[in-house]
Amino acid sequence: MRMISVVLWPAFLVGGIAEGLFFTVINPQELYLFGHPVTYSPLATYSIGFFAFWALCAASSALTFLLLRSAEDINRQA
């Protein structure tokens, strides 16, 4: 629950913003994936893009979460 609220939730917000910025500038039909034009439907591209952004932001949040742990907290579990 704590993980969800401090890692996934801020990542969701920022991922949404990133998605909006990215796709207002870039047309999903003009993207290339490993050198091949993207053939998914636009809606699929938008959705996959959103989850990719969300996952990346969540990774960043998770690192922050990890680095914020106090010394006692880390020692206690060892």
Next chain:
Amino acid sequence: MSNNAAPRRVIPIVEVAEDSLYEVRRKVYPRAVTGTFARWRWTLVWFTQILYYGMCWMPWNGRQAVLFHLVERKFYIFGMVLWPQDVFFLAVLLIISAFSLFLFTAVAGRLWCGYACPQTVYTEIFLWVEKFFQGDRAQRMRRDAARWKPENAARRFAKYFTWAAISLWTGFTFVGYFSPMNELVDSVLNWQVGPWELFWILFYGGSTYMGAGVLREQVCKYMCPYARFQSVMFDADTLVITYDTERGEARGGRKKGLVNRDIASASGMGDCVDCSICVQVCPTGIDIRNGLQYECIGCGACIDACDQVMEKMEYPKGLIRYSTQNALAKHWQLGDIVRHIVRPRILIYSTLLVLVGSAFIWGLASKPALRVDVSRDRASLAREVEGGLIENVYRLHVMNVSEVTRRYAVSVSGLSGIEFVGEHIIEVPATSAQSTTLRVRAPADGKRGAHVIYFDVKSIADERIKVHEKASFIQP
């Protein structure tokens, strides 16, 4: 073993208590409330939800009036069609929203949270459903205490079912703003909803259910960034919901004979009868008598509740009321509060809002009805063709932003003897774009390098709609 061995140093390990990030949540059972502010909230629930559920069904010029068409990358808002090139307007709109929020917050606190935020609006609707099936606060608490008694379980599942139905419809409506409603309805009726459409319907519906049914005040307390920084927009002259401590304390229940206000006051009692109804009605479960807290979403439920009690006691209303920090401290009247609305912070926010707002409206009003992109075809080099002419190839992208089909005349100028092979008249349907390839030819003039030429695209029906676009012509 020797007893002389130095005693082992014992490093005390301090037992750290598992510090949970958040306290254990006690379920809040908000009591239903009626009164001025509850009426305002319901008015806004109706207003925003009629807009939200209704707007996507409204037709306009043979299409959906409001549609953020993701596949076509075009936003339709009544008579206006926004293309990706207009993203600037979206940015300005966000700035306007932000300044409006700052202004409202500085004047009267969290008006947005209390009346218009979807979290509040859907919680209000879900609470109404809850009350319909399970009764008001006391009854709900009793029924939850015996949650598996058949009648209680049946009522609870009826509530879950209704919530789910509302959520699904909300999710469906949401997707209908991004994918044309008529196609969406067809696909639903034929059981052929695309996987992503279905996913987003369930995702948004699920979020509605979770937010309004399960998480409720936790969204405001733990998830909302605005709740965390709202205080920077507050000052001592901001209208907030306040408990008049001076008037209310010492609080306490009234025995018979102490109900009369003068008698109570003579015996050292304030106006607060400590009925705790202000706490029971609070959707975030706080006690407003402890002063302004970040959890307070400014819904005014406690004002409504307290006023009713004061009325019953025949005490003056407004023990809990909208007031400012200064007004309470300096015993200001309403007139003083109103006079203090005009202050530097408010003037700055208002000025910025008016400036950005006017620029936005001016920008929208003067948005061109035609856009043209010219790009030199990089795949084909400038080359010499018959008659000693030099040919460059261009791609002309004509975007008709207006809502009628238009025919455009294309011409090119800038070099003597310049002409082109390709369509001279281009017809572009309403709100769409057409690309065409033009082979532009000019006599070789001996001057090598890039020369500036101009493309003119003019609407045949309306001379005022025209674009003069620069391009470069390469002489090899």
